[in-house]
Amino acid sequence: MKTKSPILPGRLRKVPKHFSWLDHRLVRDRHIEHCTHQASALYLFLVAVADAEGLSYYSDSSVMKRLSMDETALRDARENLIRLDLIAYEKPLYQVLPLDREVRAFTNQTRLPVDQSISLGQVLKKIAGGLS
Numbered sequence: 001m002k003t004k005s006p007i008l009p010g011r012l013r014k015v016p017k018h019f020s021w022l023d024h025r026l027v028r029d030r031h032i033e034h035c036t037h038q039a040s041a042l043y044l045f046l047v048a049v050a051d052a053e054g055l056s057y058y059s060d061s062s063v064m065k066r067l068s069m070d071e072t073a074l075r076d077a078r079e080n081l082i083r084l085d086l087i088a089y090e091k092p093l094y095q096v097l098p099l100d101r102e103v104r105a106f107t108n109q110t111r112l113p114v115d116q117s118i119s120l121g122q123v124l125k126k127i128a129g130g131l132s
Helices: 037-049 060-067 071-083 101-109 120-128
Strands: 087-090 093-096
Touching: 037 060, 037 071, 037 093, 060 071, 071 087
Parallel strands: none
Antiparallel strands: 087 093
C-alpha cells in the first residue's frame, strides 16, 4: 500500500470550529453523480456559507453574482438539489440537509408539517418498506 505524505507539511488544514467540510458520502453514496455542474457549485457554496445547522440566508442576486449564474441557472440548480433531497429551500432560507439514507428515505416520500408527529413504529415500517 502506498503511503501518503503531505506536499506542504506546514500547511495541513484543520477544521475550524465554525466550519465543516463536505461529507464524503456525497461521493461515496453517489449523490454528486446526479448533480448538474451548476447544482454542484451551488451545493459547495451553500456548504461553505451555512451555519452549524446548515442554514443560509444568501439572496438570489448574491448567489448569482458569486457563482456567475443567471436566474434560470440558479433556479434549475436549486431544483436539482431539492429533487435530490440535498437541500431544502423556502425563500429566502436555504438548508443543507444531512446525507443520512434512513432519514432521507422516509422524508423523501412523506413530508409532514413541523408540528405533526409520527410514531416510531411508523418510521420503522417506512424504513422496512411497509408504508406508502
